Amino acid sequence: MARYLEENVGGITGGYAFNDGVKLKVPYSFMGSIFDEDEEQALLHVLRQDSLTSGPQVASFQKEFASWCGVKHAFATTSCTTAMHVATQALGIGPGDEVIITPNTFIATSLAVIKEGGIPIYADIDPRTYNIDPAEVAKKVTPRTKAIYVVHYGGQMCDMDPIMEIARKYGLAVLEDCAHAHGSEYKGRKAGTIGDVGCFSFHSLKNMTMGEGGMITTNRDDLVPKIELLRNMNIKSWENQKYYWLPSHFDVVDVDGKWGINYRMNEFQAALGRAQLRKLPMLVQRRREIGRAINEGLQGIKGITPVYEDPNCYHSYHLYTLCVEQEELGASRDEFMRCLYYEEGVQGILHYQPNYDFTGVKKYLQERGYGGQFCPIADKFFYRRELNLPMHPRLTEEDVQNIITGVRNAAEKVRGSGK
Numbered sequence: 504m505a506r507y508l509e510e511n512v513g514g515i516t517g518g519y520a521f522n523d524g525v526k527l528k529v530p531y532s533f534m535g536s537i538f539d540e541d542e543e544q545a546l547l548h549v550l551r552q553d554s555l556t557s558g559p560q561v562a563s564f565q566k567e568f569a570s571w572c573g574v575k576h577a578f579a580t581t582s583c584t585t586a587m588h589v590a591t592q593a594l595g596i597g598p599g600d601e602v603i604i605t606p607n608t609f610i611a612t613s614l615a616v617i618k619e620g621g622i623p624i625y626a627d628i629d630p631r632t633y634n635i636d637p638a639e640v641a642k643k644v645t646p647r648t649k650a651i652y653v654v655h656y657g658g659q660m661c662d663m664d665p666i667m668e669i670a671r672k673y674g675l676a677v678l679e680d681c682a683h684a685h686g687s688e689y690k691g692r693k694a695g696t697i698g699d700v701g702c703f704s705f706h707s708l709k710n711m712t713m714g715e716g717g718m719i720t721t722n723r724d725d726l727v728p729k730i731e732l733l734r735n736m737n738i739k740s741w742e743n744q745k746y747y748w749l750p751s752h753f754d755v756v757d758v759d760g761k762w763g764i765n766y767r768m769n770e771f772q773a774a775l776g777r778a779q780l781r782k783l784p785m786l787v788q789r790r791r792e793i794g795r796a797i798n799e800g801l802q803g804i805k806g807i808t809p810v811y812e813d814p815n816c817y818h819s820y821h822l823y824t825l826c827v828e829q830e831e832l833g834a835s836r837d838e839f840m841r842c843l844y845y846e847e848g849v850q851g852i853l854h855y856q857p858n859y860d861f862t863g864v865k866k867y868l869q870e871r872g873y874g875g876q877f878c879p880i881a882d883k884f885f886y887r888r889e890l891n892l893p894m895h896p897r898l899t900e901e902d903v904q905n906i907i908t909g910v911r912n913a914a915e916k917v918r919g920s921g922k
């Protein structure tokens with residue numbers, strides 16, 4: 504396990520700390536550095552390198568990530584958002600193209616479609632896994648549908664077989680948003696290897712991190728030149744140059760009418776990524792131990808639904824999502840969450856507001872005649888049922904016990920209050 508630098512309190516992972524005077528036993532995210540000598544050595548090495556961009560670290564990280572996933576190609580980017588933007592361009596999504604997508608995701612997934620003028624068409628989620636429901640996807644296919652964008656929510660993969668079957672039937676591309684799913688599996692296959700493309704995040708709270716960063720994975724050889732160009736300002740080498748300066752150092756070409764910008768990862772990030780990748784199995788293993796310990800501790804509380812593990816999946820426990828069933832508890836999720844935070848000192852966070860409810864997305868859809876989208880299961884999930892408990896490899900046995908006791912106490916305190 505990494506050595507954590509306590510003096511860095513409030514560092515890269517302090518985003519959920521609120522200065523409201525509440526004394527927390529278990530904050531949602533930890534404080535301090537997550538790195539140790541491995542990452543320090545990796546960075547020192549880069550400081551002494553010739554090149555700081557597009558050099559040996561990025562090349563090796565891409566190769567190692569591809570081989571770890573079991574996929575032919577991997578391309579490092581600045582973030583998962585930019586990875587999804589490049590992938591959306593490479594897949595040829597353009598103005599008016601419909602993309603079926605889960606509403607239960609960070610805005611980045613919707614933005615990849617919107618940035619290219621595509622239309623996100625939200626399909627409802629499964630109430631047990633909180634992932635897009637293949638039966639709902641099938642209902643949303645129209646002649647304008649070009650792709651399906653899935654998110655492996657919380658580290659448990661979507662039911663990919665029926666999704667791929669729908670894609671094959673209608674000739675649709677599939678993008679896997681794997682921001683939560685480094686190390687997750689579906690029927691023995693890793694996230695990012697089943698659809699046409701997978702996009703990973705290395706943001707500071709992810710299963711592995713360099714603060715920021717992203718990766719595109721694909722088995723499709725035809726996408727390789729497109730992704731390479733779009734990630735790097737559509738720059739291409741001239742062919743058959745007699746002298747390197749004639750006609751110029753490089754050419755610029757379009758990619759089916761699409762234009763990329765600079766989405767390159769730098770050498771420092773890649774070196775950190777390589778060190779983190781070596782630790783990933785250990786980090787995921789620890790998440791699973793913690794997730795399962797919380798699951799066990801939360802069995803049998805009427806009105807509280809712990810994590811459901813799909814037997815087809817290897818859950819990486821990126822998130823620990825709990826649901827409050829108001830009808831059974833006799834109290835609302837918000838009353839439970841209030842008690843958990845203020846009285847029990849355990850911080851919960853909600854992910855994700857159905858994307859069609861954001862002001863800008865609503866306006867975008869309405870202007871294009873796609874307003875009024877509504878997914879009742881995703882809506883109830885976000886507004887009435889869910890909360891995410893603290894979940895990261897640094898939680899101690901004591902933290903885990905405090906989480907379990909906090910949830911049990913909060914449930915009994917609010918039970919039947921009608922609030």
Ligand SMILES: Cc1ncc(COP(=O)(O)O)c(C=O)c1O
Pocket residue numbers: 581582583584585608609611612654680682683703704705706715716717
């Ligand atoms: C589901 C999901 N997709 C995409 C992203 C965007 O990742 P990044 O911050 O690397 O752009 C996130 C990040 O939080 C995410 O949770």
